[in-house]
Amino acid sequence: MPKRIAAFGEVMMRLQVPGHDLLSQGNTLHYTFSGTGVNVVSALARFGHAGSLISRLPANPLGDAARAYLRKLGVSTSSILEGGNYIGMYFLENGFGARPSRVTYSNRLDSSFNTAPEDVYDYDNITRGIDAIHFCGITLAMNDSVRQHMKALARAVKQQGGLVIFDCNYRPSLWGESGYAKAKPHYEEMLRLADIVMMNEQDVMNTLGMSTQQEQREEQLKELIPLVAAQYQIPVIAGTHRSIHGDNSHSLRGFLYKNQRFAFSDMLTFSVYDRIGAGDAFASGIIHGELAGFLPEKTVAFAAAAGMLAHTVSGDTPMSTEEEILRAMTRSAGDVER
């Protein structure tokens, strides 16, 4: 049965130099609109759920374009407020092989989303009837006011019986110097509210300051995740291990920890077309598996396949249907589909 799922997060304008040119070589940009919340909710809409975004956009042509784009992705914009002056932007220069991609941000802190005044969202109304709500660690890094909205929304959803999903997504650069100390209490607060958490052992070490004697990533994972689940009473924790190869291909393996048990997907290796947003595809697969009552093994395999397919599509936002992901789980590369 389809669920009503919301996400709270910023809409970013992505401005990408076509092909593999640098900004100083090209003269055109391809633009789309995305954001962790946008990506997750859009992917879930593609799986048949009703997805909406709680956010704020300016009442100008850029805001109009963002709203139109979100509707196109299948995301309801009825909880997106109008106000503020700017939209966050990032410029993307695609790398190639040995040359990494580069992302350059515009002034994101002045965006309509990040300057939303305290009383602007009507938490109770906006969360009414929502089955699950998604938050992400990038939003948590923005400023006190955004953090306040985030926690209030989490509490409102929880209070009326909905699930809280939290993707740790720790980016040190966003927290500035001594970011760890600044970040930890906020992460702890969100973890305590959360029912499903996206996190791996590195997030644990970075955001909660835990450490381990283990040296292998998998061993670290198996030691730390159960500790976190226990300490913050988190029913489900999921995440990935990724390795990057020199030939434009990546390997990805997903895990899901639930009921004191780990489930792992196969290690998938695949050619990468557009890396950004693939983590959100994995998260959406986990959420869908949980909402649909898949067994953990199926959920994590579904999520890993969703993540893999998201690397083959342009843009930040996953575009695969449940059927396409299920097909990708069971067979190897295929010929043209006619």
Add this chain to the structure above:
Amino acid sequence: MPKRIAAFGEVMMRLQVPGHDLLSQGNTLHYTFSGTGVNVVSALARFGHAGSLISRLPANPLGDAARAYLRKLGVSTSSILEGGNYIGMYFLENGFGARPSRVTYSNRLDSSFNTAPEDVYDYDNITRGIDAIHFCGITLAMNDSVRQHMKALARAVKQQGGLVIFDCNYRPSLWGESGYAKAKPHYEEMLRLADIVMMNEQDVMNTLGMSTQQEQREEQLKELIPLVAAQYQIPVIAGTHRSIHGDNSHSLRGFLYKNQRFAFSDMLTFSVYDRIGAGDAFASGIIHGELAGFLPEKTVAFAAAAGMLAHTVSGDTPMSTEEEILRAMTRSAGDVER
């Protein structure tokens, strides 16, 4: 010595989303015109033969564009009639790695070609002086009227001493339910008329209902093809085995059965840029080898290399000259040619 070669077949408009976008992501399409007959005849024109298409196109801007495009490919349009209202179309969304390409057809049965009335082609005039004529199983699947034209043209060419070439190209979806029973008699009729047949062991099993105890494709091939050649008195049967890898590369091996002997090409493995139409390049290589009197080993190697190169060029239609194919047969990947 150059030959006069005709093909009977539909001209399709190919509408491709650029890059690797889905139709729901993009807003532009790249269009070309192709078709099995177009591809084979155009490839043979590039080898120095005089190629023409027997077909039917509407007298409207789409038909004009198709005719202009065919002329550009070196295909004579003097045997293309004007009439009917529509041109068949297909939309192509390029896959990437783990995500397969998708083809969506428009209503092809109402095309000018597939609605050609019974008396519209003057079989004798249109085939006068033709050294060889090419047909394909896709055309055979269309409707009774098209099948009737096809067989009448084959007989007309045969009568005046030309070769009949038939590419089995069995697509189950085109024949509908219990397609096999519907298809078999037509396939048998064409096989009996044919001098050169493109077919592998799967086509044999699908269209003629033969079976084998062998489990390896190569063993199946070696058992079934000689049976077919004997039963239908086919001088030359050729075809390929293809395997598809996860990293946008394919492997291809060609065979040629003639005078009770198999000749095989090397197994070629190569990166794929545009997969559609590569089978027609292989067929054109076989036809050219036969017309030019190559030894079977050279013919099948030439055809396989032609097939390989066709995967490296955009569009359905092969673009390589004889010289380029011969060069590709003898050397490995080269540096820029200046």
Add this chain to the structure above:
Amino acid sequence: MPKRIAAFGEVMMRLQVPGHDLLSQGNTLHYTFSGTGVNVVSALARFGHAGSLISRLPANPLGDAARAYLRKLGVSTSSILEGGNYIGMYFLENGFGARPSRVTYSNRLDSSFNTAPEDVYDYDNITRGIDAIHFCGITLAMNDSVRQHMKALARAVKQQGGLVIFDCNYRPSLWGESGYAKAKPHYEEMLRLADIVMMNEQDVMNTLGMSTQQEQREEQLKELIPLVAAQYQIPVIAGTHRSIHGDNSHSLRGFLYKNQRFAFSDMLTFSVYDRIGAGDAFASGIIHGELAGFLPEKTVAFAAAAGMLAHTVSGDTPMSTEEEILRAMTRSAGDVER
């Protein structure tokens, strides 16, 4: 107060050669999705109403792209059924000055919309709560089955107190030979159901067979429209007179007949960027004026300005907000807006 407005109509894929090239010159197409109903409902959504389309689209990548595009336009797709195989298409080659634009249709009668079976729309459910519904004469020309859906939907809306809007839009080529005789009874049935009708004196003569001794268009209009309004009991009739100049500019004058009185807009003369769909912009302006309770003079001026602005935007679908149209009504061509 925003209204809930539906339209019943086909979604067409528009495939346009960029710039002013012919299909036989270019190799790319720009695609969008439109239709009279799409255009009107999207324009009304831009004015703040809730707009939805009642239609049918195939469950394939083309149908997906159409639905995504409609959502982007602000049109609810929840009343668009899945089924059938094809989407109607038209190819557009832009003219320039002395060279007219050309439209070439694909096989529209086999579209999912035009092949919708009799029992496929649940008329009562689908029209529940709708304040107004829009139909157009192009749809009326399709086939009996579509006409049956159209009239049943009109009756269902009327029964529950909603308005019926009918745009005559008579295209002789769609009705075939002796089209008038075929069309008249259907037009009469729709006129009797309608509350707002888009029609000018030529439509009256073409569809109802009325005639007049007057020779000037304006005199013909003033004679015929009141007769039609009286005979079919139509509260509001509106339409335009257009003249086309050699320098890529048009002149347009709108009229509105209501309560036995004509209101006329100024004659507007303006440069034309994209002519298609501008009539739908005028209709949406009339509908909005009526729904919003504007005086007739304001309504027709608003509609004419909406029509004018629609000529300045690419694509069939109007993109102007109420504010932009009101501004265009009151001032001359302006400098860059910063």
Add this chain to the structure above:
Amino acid sequence: MPKRIAAFGEVMMRLQVPGHDLLSQGNTLHYTFSGTGVNVVSALARFGHAGSLISRLPANPLGDAARAYLRKLGVSTSSILEGGNYIGMYFLENGFGARPSRVTYSNRLDSSFNTAPEDVYDYDNITRGIDAIHFCGITLAMNDSVRQHMKALARAVKQQGGLVIFDCNYRPSLWGESGYAKAKPHYEEMLRLADIVMMNEQDVMNTLGMSTQQEQREEQLKELIPLVAAQYQIPVIAGTHRSIHGDNSHSLRGFLYKNQRFAFSDMLTFSVYDRIGAGDAFASGIIHGELAGFLPEKTVAFAAAAGMLAHTVSGDTPMSTEEEILRAMTRSAGDVER
């Protein structure tokens, strides 16, 4: 009845900066292949004649692309020799309004056409069965070797009863200093061979050194053209007067002098999309009118309309059919054609 028409002339590669950018602003070029002979013969092919070009192109990818493009235009390439190393090119920057377009040539004198050796064309064979042959003053300006081919071909066609068409097209810059003295004998030789000449009073003054007391262009024309016709025994002389307005529009009036009588077209004023090659469209209209036996008044009106329409199409080469031109002669700017 369709005629066989050849032209002798160079194929140029046209490299155009898209839109209205300068070469120092843009980074892409749109390329096509044209030339006076190409344009005239292609236009005549569109009127139903069989057109071919006598020329020479390099055996390299540029030559291949040129041949493919010419075939697309409907021009037979069977009389185009392979040889030499280069293709002539010109770069086009579109002007706008007050800013004129700019053409920059590459080294045209080293092109395959302009370096064709003396014995390379088999004049008799190549002109066998040709009803008319077209030459142009630009070719005449190239070098002695090209002029020798030109005159030999003219004589060969004349000898076997075909018509010789000569377009004066005098460009002073091509003849260098004291160009007039250099050009005159060659022009005289061509005029004596010609049956149809494209020329106006300025060409007369520039190439033949005639003068007049008249000050109005029309008076000059009426005085000089009959003198030239008499002196060189030219059955038909035709040409245009053009005036250029500030708003991207031009006015054009054609004349035809035959049997001691002038016929004039209306003065046509129209918006200009692509000015280059429009003179060739006028010439092709005159030629077609003469070949088809139109009355002089119809011929010149047809040619003027052909010229007008050629200004509305991108590229040097006219794209209109006889039907489209006839329609443009009889009616004013029209609405979209569906």
Add this chain to the structure above:
Amino acid sequence: MPKRIAAFGEVMMRLQVPGHDLLSQGNTLHYTFSGTGVNVVSALARFGHAGSLISRLPANPLGDAARAYLRKLGVSTSSILEGGNYIGMYFLENGFGARPSRVTYSNRLDSSFNTAPEDVYDYDNITRGIDAIHFCGITLAMNDSVRQHMKALARAVKQQGGLVIFDCNYRPSLWGESGYAKAKPHYEEMLRLADIVMMNEQDVMNTLGMSTQQEQREEQLKELIPLVAAQYQIPVIAGTHRSIHGDNSHSLRGFLYKNQRFAFSDMLTFSVYDRIGAGDAFASGIIHGELAGFLPEKTVAFAAAAGMLAHTVSGDTPMSTEEEILRAMTRSAGDVER
């Protein structure tokens, strides 16, 4: 003799939707870099002077692209400091006819230029050897820190004998509420420092609060400009009157007030391709005329023609050479230049 000319101003990234699409319709942007100072200095570089910009850009890919673009325009970047985080941006949607163009700004106040710390420019070093420096009222509107840099640079140039040029360019929206009171003292300070001022009667009324009884713009101009010149001891004041027509054309007339005398250009009417930055072209024409010692009548005619031509070129930045402008002054619209 070429001069060394600097400008102090912000570099803006211009992101333009191609053609006439809205941001919510398109998906690509064309980007360039401009700014009043950039435009003026680049235009003067094209006239043969050595132009440089004094500014500040971030040390990131956007800053790199801006610097590369400025070098391409012929502007020396050796006085552009590295620092800060952002570049100012604006999005441009081209209008058409009755629909005005729209400009949407990003957060310009946080740009590297507008956040330059107090001691960051070494005024004396940076202005050494400069013959003239250009400032603009937009920069003056930014903040106190920028204003301080502006005035210090003006004084530094003046002290070493260079000219100070000030373009009033008053935009009310940039000064906020009661902007006039805020702006006036700064404008007065700049006017007292300036040798050449770009200003018309509206700037006088807006920035200095002067008023007049005259109702005609020309009369107002003739009354107010001499008063300002006298009061602030300004040797040269120049500016334009512009009127905007409905058919994508504008009219422009320039004036120059010097030695108590007005010189006026003809009223020029022309089609507009890209309106933005045309005022800077006029300014550059005035500056060049003054530096080159043209008579006032020639200077203002040259400047008006420079302004006109700048409307015919894409982008904010004038692209015409002195020779092209002189040619445009003396003749009407011309044919293709070969």
Add this chain to the structure above:
Amino acid sequence: MPKRIAAFGEVMMRLQVPGHDLLSQGNTLHYTFSGTGVNVVSALARFGHAGSLISRLPANPLGDAARAYLRKLGVSTSSILEGGNYIGMYFLENGFGARPSRVTYSNRLDSSFNTAPEDVYDYDNITRGIDAIHFCGITLAMNDSVRQHMKALARAVKQQGGLVIFDCNYRPSLWGESGYAKAKPHYEEMLRLADIVMMNEQDVMNTLGMSTQQEQREEQLKELIPLVAAQYQIPVIAGTHRSIHGDNSHSLRGFLYKNQRFAFSDMLTFSVYDRIGAGDAFASGIIHGELAGFLPEKTVAFAAAAGMLAHTVSGDTPMSTEEEILRAMTRSAGDVER
């Protein structure tokens, strides 16, 4: 400390068919301007040096565009003379996998650079203050006049204490028949003047006629390079060994011979996006290492990484900074850089 580095060489216009189309398939070209000297000097400018080109370009829109492009690349154009009529061009069709790229040249010998008269460069002035000058074997192959300029410039730089850098770059096709005999004395003269030479064992055999008994490339290198260094008294010789794989990847290993010692880089294997110009990136890395006083091992590793990165960027010209190259030397393929 940044150095002043010049190069003497031709500016070529590169016209590339986008994607992987052939010239006969496409209709657009992407153009840039490059050349060995341009590439080397631009790369060095990116490393912080002051780079300029000594060359000659026509005074027309193509020359203007070339100069603008070079400025964009950071190359000073103050030593580029105006004169002559043409710019050298080459057309590039990108290969794919098994299909090699193709380069087609226009008539390069008539370019402004290759037709520069004897007395056109003021050798002493133009080389004043230059720390190093770069030449290449392609230039040496052009004609006597260019060779004379080359040697005179080399001597002028040497005389005033600057370094002479010579890249052997032997292309047999440029020297024509018995090219070796023609080339040898010129190569010897340049080697005697040179301080840094780019050359590998094949260049030694091709240009100097030396031979070796060794069969392995590395052994040949180790035998021949020391001989050349001794015979011509060359302080530094560097070069690469490249192998090309079938999957669009190459392997590259650099060497540097100095003070009777070889230093080798690791063998780097990487995906190739644009192969042309990568040798110039290696050369620029060697030059920078030498100018900056790196140890030989660091220099050759830096140069190899610079070469590798140049294969990942579109266009002939390297775009990497010193920092980016140093990063690529120390780590494997990375994730997106934010």
